[in-house]
Amino acid sequence: MKGNVIRNISISFFILHLITSGHCQPPRGPIIISPQVNPDKTVVFRYLAPMASVIKLSGQFLKEPVAMKKDSLGIWSITVGPIKPDIYPYSFNVDGVTVMDPANVSFFPNERFKASLVDVPGDTPLVHAMRDVPHGTVTYEYYPSVEGSTGSLVVYTPPGYNQNSSTKYPVFYLISGTTDMEETFFKVGRTNLILDNLIAEGKAKQMIIVMPYGNPMARIAEQRGKPKPADPMSRDGEDAVRRAKLFENDLVNHVIPYIEKNYRTISDRSSRAIGGFSRGGGQTLRTAFGNMEKFSWICCYSASLSPTEMENNFKQIGNNPENTNKQLKLLWISVGDEDFLYKPTVEFIDYLKSKNVKYTSLITPGGHTWMNVKTYLAQTAQLLFQ
Numbered sequence: 001m002k003g004n005v006i007r008n009i010s011i012s013f014f015i016l017h018l019i020t021s022g023h024c025q026p027p028r029g030p031i032i033i034s035p036q037v038n039p040d041k042t043v044v045f046r047y048l049a050p051m052a053s054v055i056k057l058s059g060q061f062l063k064e065p066v067a068m069k070k071d072s073l074g075i076w077s078i079t080v081g082p083i084k085p086d087i088y089p090y091s092f093n094v095d096g097v098t099v100m101d102p103a104n105v106s107f108f109p110n111e112r113f114k115a116s117l118v119d120v121p122g123d124t125p126l127v128h129a130m131r132d133v134p135h136g137t138v139t140y141e142y143y144p145s146v147e148g149s150t151g152s153l154v155v156y157t158p159p160g161y162n163q164n165s166s167t168k169y170p171v172f173y174l175i176s177g178t179t180d181m182e183e184t185f186f187k188v189g190r191t192n193l194i195l196d197n198l199i200a201e202g203k204a205k206q207m208i209i210v211m212p213y214g215n216p217m218a219r220i221a222e223q224r225g226k227p228k229p230a231d232p233m234s235r236d237g238e239d240a241v242r243r244a245k246l247f248e249n250d251l252v253n254h255v256i257p258y259i260e261k262n263y264r265t266i267s268d269r270s271s272r273a274i275g276g277f278s279r280g281g282g283q284t285l286r287t288a289f290g291n292m293e294k295f296s297w298i299c300c301y302s303a304s305l306s307p308t309e310m311e312n313n314f315k316q317i318g319n320n321p322e323n324t325n326k327q328l329k330l331l332w333i334s335v336g337d338e339d340f341l342y343k344p345t346v347e348f349i350d351y352l353k354s355k356n357v358k359y360t361s362l363i364t365p366g367g368h369t370w371m372n373v374k375t376y377l378a379q380t381a382q383l384l385f386q
Contacts, residue, residue: 030073034103035090035118041082043118046103047092050074058098059090059118060369068092085122086371087188089115108188109181111218111228117188127378128190133200134159138192143258146250149220152213153255154182155263156192158199158206168264170271170385171208172297173251174377177278178231182213185277185377188370194378205385207273210259214280216250217243235282236306241313248287252294270329273384275299277373278341289314292327297384299332301376302339302368304348318355325358330383334362334376341368 034046045057047068055076056065061083068076089108091098100107101116108115125131136158145151158169174191176184185191191209198204213219218228232240251274260267274295276284281303288295289305290313310318317324331352335345352359362379366372 030075032075032103034101035116037118037120038081041085041120042079043081043083043120044077044079045090045092045101046075046077047094047101048073048075049094052076052094054093054095056093057090058093060088060371061090061118065093081120083118083120085120085126087117087119087128087190087374088371089188090118091115106187109183111179111181111215113179127197128193128374129197130193131197131200133196135196136192136199137161138186141258141262143254145219145254146216146246147220149216149223151216151219151250151254152182153259154186154211155259156186156195156209156211157263158208159196160206161208161264165264168266169206169208170273171210171259171263171265172273172275172381172384173210173212173255175212175214175247175274175276175280175283177214177276177280177302180214180277180280182211184370185209185211189374189377191377194374195381198378198381204381207381207385208259208263208265210255212251212255214247214276214283215243216246235279236309240282241286241309244283244286247283248290251283251287252291256294269294270296271385273297273299273330275301275332275377275380276303277301277370277376278303278368286313289317292324296327296329298328298330299376299380299384300334301373302335302341302345304333304335304341304345306344307347307351310348310351318351318357321356321358325356328358330380331357331359332362332376332380332383333359334364334372334379336364336366336368336372338365338367339372 032046032048036044047055055068057068057078058065068078070076100114104116106117108117136156139155141153141155143151174185199206221228272295274284274288281300284300285305288298333349335342349361364372
């Protein structure tokens with residue numbers, strides 16, 4: 001009898017819990033699916049905002065923002081395309097405020113702007129697509145950095161790294177652009193999938209890729225409870241050069257020793273590459289030209305150094321081209337023909353040509369975009385450590 005009473009009391013409490021829980025829950029809105037990529041490469045974007053007045057969609061697949069329409073449930077939507085297969089950042093402007101897509105977990109890591117990502121797959125899998133191949137591992141690391149700060153890294157190790165405990169690997173240090181984070185080459189550039197696919201096809205050597213945060217000054221300020229400093233006014237001004245030196249110090253004296261202590265690396269210059277996009281490309285050139293004893297492979301994506309800076313700070317590169325050409329196994333420079341850095345990049349190429357410094361260049365259609373960066377990464381990965 002006693003057991004039945006206890007059982008009845010338990011059931012009563014369970015029913016009461018269900019009733020009260022139902023009353024306490026806020027009303028649920030409609031389920032939003034966004035983005036919805038259709039087989040014909042058109043894409044539907046949706047945003048729930050019953051009280052909004054105007055919502056526009058912005059994206060690197062559009063020439064300009066486009067207005068969305070609201071239905072009776074307060075869901076704003078628009079269908080665009082067909083869109084050329086690739087990965088694109090996009091955002092919504094809701095009554096003047098730019099926001100990410102709350103229905104989408106894929107986002108663009110960045111210090112300042114907020115964007116979501118839409119992946120439009122190709123009929124044939126693109127180089128950055130998830131394929132049925134052996135996959136490497138992506139690890140987040142923290143390390144002792146400059147001025148007592150704690151730095152952060154994303155590290156890719158190739159397929160089989162954890163099984164082949166005696167094998168050592170070359171290392172590619174890969175730096176993102178202005179306001180990008182250490183995650184950007186991973187989450188937007190899909191570095192891990194590009195390398196997985198190229199390695200599986202026998203087109204790239206197995207390598208470790210280290211993706212550092214390119215703005216240690218901002219990290220130091222943040223960890224000291226101060227606001228992040230504004231971006232430099234000029235890409236080759238005194239402030240930009242000073243910040244590049246801080247990054248160089250971090251990479252050469254903190255990141256590389258940390259990686260070589262904690263990962264199985266081949267620790268010589270012929271097995272060490274450096275590359276970067278935009279600001280990261282400028283950091284790549286300054287760090288490599290200032291530490292030629294450490295790097296044999298240089299990959300510069302959508303960036304350059306001015307002839308003036310080359311003559312003032314790295315005169316040895318052009319003054320002794322025979323030695324430069326002997327030291328470097330690859331000096332790669334690439335840019336889009338609509339990139340706002342196209343002209344200075346061509347000037348940099350012309351400077352190297354006038355000094356008889358060997359280089360490999362690639363001019364692609366398009367602008368200063370991560371769509372182009374993935375192309376450059378896929379091309380250079382096939383050249384490194386060969």
